[in-house]
Amino acid sequence: MSTHYTRGSFQLMKSMNRSIILNMIREHGPISRADIAKQSRLTPPTVSNIVKELIQTQFVIETTQGQSKGGRKPTLLEINADHFYIIGVDVGTFHMNFVVTNLYGELKDVAKKDIPSYPSKEDILDTMKSGIREFFTSGKCDPEKFLGIGIGMHGIVDPIEGVSRFAPSFQLYDIPIKAELENEFDMIVKVENDAKAMTLGEYWFGNGNDADNMVGVNVGNGIGAGMMIKGQLFHGENNIAGEIGHITIDLSGPKCTCGNYGCLQTLAAGPAIAERARKELKTGKPSMIRDLVDHDFEKVDGKLVYEAACEGDEFSIELLNQTGRFLGIGLTNLIHTLNPKRIIIGGGVSKAGDFLMDGIKETIHSRGLTSKAKETHIVLSKLEEHASAIGACVLILEEFFSR
Missing domain, CATH: 3.30.420.40 (ATPase, nucleotide binding domain)
Structure with a gap:
């Protein structure tokens, strides 16, 4: 086996384990390192190393001491939910809904913008950009804390390329959303169909859990x-x-x-x-x-x-x-x-x-x-009018947490 392949698998293992631990803390926190090791069947040293890295990157924080079963009280871990934010956009026929959520999908800011009648591709992209930019300048959320941007777009979407292939309400084809927004804001951008985004939002934070x-x-x-x-x-x-x-x-x-x-x-x-x-x-x-x-x-x-x-x-x-x-x-x-x-x-x-x-x-x-x-x-x-926009945020959360 080539060293390149081994090193690749080792990296993947490490990030898979990281995802498993991160998600366990998200779903079951506050939780101790010992309980993570027990439930994930990872070795205590592996858990310790990954937790150390998660604390350094500020995804996870140590919190109040748990109940002792004799001996020292364990330190519990939980997600540092408000240390990072995600922007979600839901592109409808007449309006775009914009939201900012924390790592638990909780709303921190919302906005709405009208879409011009008979829009061009540029109109759609400009409306997105101006709505997103307002979150950076509104002063409500620290721009340094934004992790990424998720877009829920009506019609046919290519989620790999991040392109709107066909938006029937606008009769527009091939809008390069991901490329344009990544270039503009220099952060990860994911694009999905709005109904699929809504479903994802309900699966994580709504009635589909x-x-x-x-x-x-x-x-x-x-x-x-x-x-x-x-x-x-x-x-x-x-x-x-x-x-x-x-x-x-x-x-x-x-x-x-x-x-x-x-x-x-x-x-x-x-x-x-x-x-x-x-x-x-x-x-x-x-x-x-x-x-x-x-x-x-x-x-x-x-x-x-x-x-x-x-x-x-x-x-x-x-x-x-x-x-x-x-x-x-x-x-x-x-x-x-x-x-x-x-x-x-x-x-x-x-x-x-x-x-x-x-x-x-x-x-x-x-x-x-x-x-x-x-x-x-x-x-x-359960998420009502914000379901697709919150689901768009989940597109980014999926990059960090595995379910």
Whole structure:
């Protein structure tokens, strides 16, 4: 065996062990060196050496003494959570959400920027750069403490190259996000699809923490899914795994931006809800929405439908229920394909909560193949509007912690 190979494996071993120990402290801290050795089956000297290095790099700190089992009290270790920060960006259709989190995914700062109409690649990159730059100058977080930048981008993303291959809302191809931002800010940048980022965020810090096989579904202006299989995001052969917004639900349904007819997102995404409301109101259906928009139906959007439903408007409640039933069909297809332990629903439309969930659960219950399929656990996102941006931060955390 060549020395080059041995040295390479030794480096890898060292960093794997480092990751294992770091993650153990993250998940089980405060924890003693002895307990780390016992649980990880690494030798005490190995643990000591790595812990020493982690304390030097300030990822880990020694904390209050634990309970003694006779003899000296052990010193416990925990993550130095606020010593480092990560920037996460969620690129939607009309806005970008920016967050700063610590090593526990806790929010330290948030911001929002509008995306120009019909943006160019430069517009997208400039909006990102200016939002990120503001965190460096706001004075809330020490710029020296930033570890990296994660980006959750709608559409098809190449996570290896860090390129947005196709952003359907902007009709833009091949935006070199990673190269541009690494060049601008001189720190590690990772790029992922927004629904996959949301799923990752929920898996680490949200409602997916105990589910290695799960699906996160982002329902906003479009519909996308992140599929977690054995604790790993599944990308498929060309990174299009999870584009469930383009499952055909109705062969003769409305035309989708992708060119096909009757895609799930033409029936259940935000714009589809508003479109269906406008269409039915024009046929004379009674609803309080008429007065809310003063009979100017172009003002109707999904948010308004939800607000009317909260006021008890039958028309709006039924519309959101119907949206849930359409989503339920798409999710039943997912259940029969992947059989996840849990499905987590996020994105703007998920704010409709029970109005949506009733329709989803009713459909899955009537269409699921077996009693277990019918009972698939469906929950709303715990991280809510920041799920994709926090998930984008996890892209960077994954570089330091292994799960």
